[in-house]
Amino acid sequence: MSEKKAIIMGASSGMGKELATILSVNNFIVGLAARRINLLEELQKKLPGKTYIKQIDVTKPEEAGRKFRELIAEMDGVDLIIISSGYGDMNRDLDWKIEKETIDVNVSGFTLIADIAFPYFISKGAGHLVGISSVAALRGLRGSPSYSASKAYISNYLEGLRQRAVRSRKPIYVTDIMPGFVKTAMSKGNNLFWVASAREAAAQIYEAIRKKKNLAYITRRWRLIAWLMKLMPDWLYNKL
C-alpha cells in the first residue's frame, strides 16, 4: 500500500504531537509545523517514518502562508491536513492581549491554513481537512468568551467547507473534532472532569479521521455533555 502524507499544524505539543506519532506509526509521511522548532526537531528524531518540519507562526499571515505552501511542495503533495494549532486562556478581566492572541491564532490563523488546504484539495480532486474545535464552541463561556466564540467560528467554518466538499462531488472530507478536557498545556483550571490524556484523545481523533467522520466528540462520552449544553435553557445555563 502506498504511503499517505499528512501535515499537522500545531505538531509541537499536546494532541498534535500525539497525532504525529500515531500517523507516523501508521505509515504516514508527516509534515510537522509549529513555532517551537526545537520541539519539532526532537519529535522528528523519535518518529519511525519519514518526516518534514517547518517553523510556522500562523499569526504572521504572509510568511505563514508562504511556508505552508512550501511544506506542501517539499512533501510533493499531501492527503490529510490537521489544524491543531490553537490558543486559549481564562480571561475574566477581558484582557485585550488574551482576546487578540485568541482571535489571531484560532480565527485568523485557522482561516489562513484552511484557505490554503481546502482549495488545494479541490484542485487535487481529493483530500481530508481536519480542524480541532472544542465542546466550548457549543455555548458562550463567561470565563473565556473569545475562546468559546473562536471555537464556534472554527466549527461553523468547517461546516461551510464541508458543504462545499459535498457539492464538489469529489472525495474531499472535512472533519470537526470537538474535544472536552484533554491534559495538555492548554487545559487550565481546577474544575476539570473527564480529562483524557493527549494520547487517548489522539487515538480517538485518528479513529474519527479513518472513518472520515463529519464530527467527533473527544472522548466519546463528551457527546453527552454536548447534548446537555445544547438543550439547556438560558436561565439554567446562566446559573452554572
Ligand SMILES: NC(=O)c1ccc[n+]([C@@H]2O[C@H](COP(=O)([O-])OP(=O)(O)OC[C@H]3O[C@@H](n4cnc5c(N)ncnc54)[C@H](OP(=O)(O)O)[C@@H]3O)[C@@H](O)[C@H]2O)c1
Ligand atoms: N486541551 C484541551 O482541553 C482542549 C480542549 C478542546 C480543544 N482543544 C484544542 O486542541 C488544539 C490543540 O491544543 P492542545 O490541547 O494539544 O494544547 P497545546 O499542547 O498547547 O498545543 C497547541 C499547539 O498549537 C501550536 N500553536 C499555538 N500558537 C501557534 C501559532 N501562533 N502558530 C503556530 N502554531 C501555534 C503550538 O505550537 P507552538 O507553540 O510551538 O507554536 C502547539 O503545537 C487547540 O486548538 C485547542 O484549542 C484543547
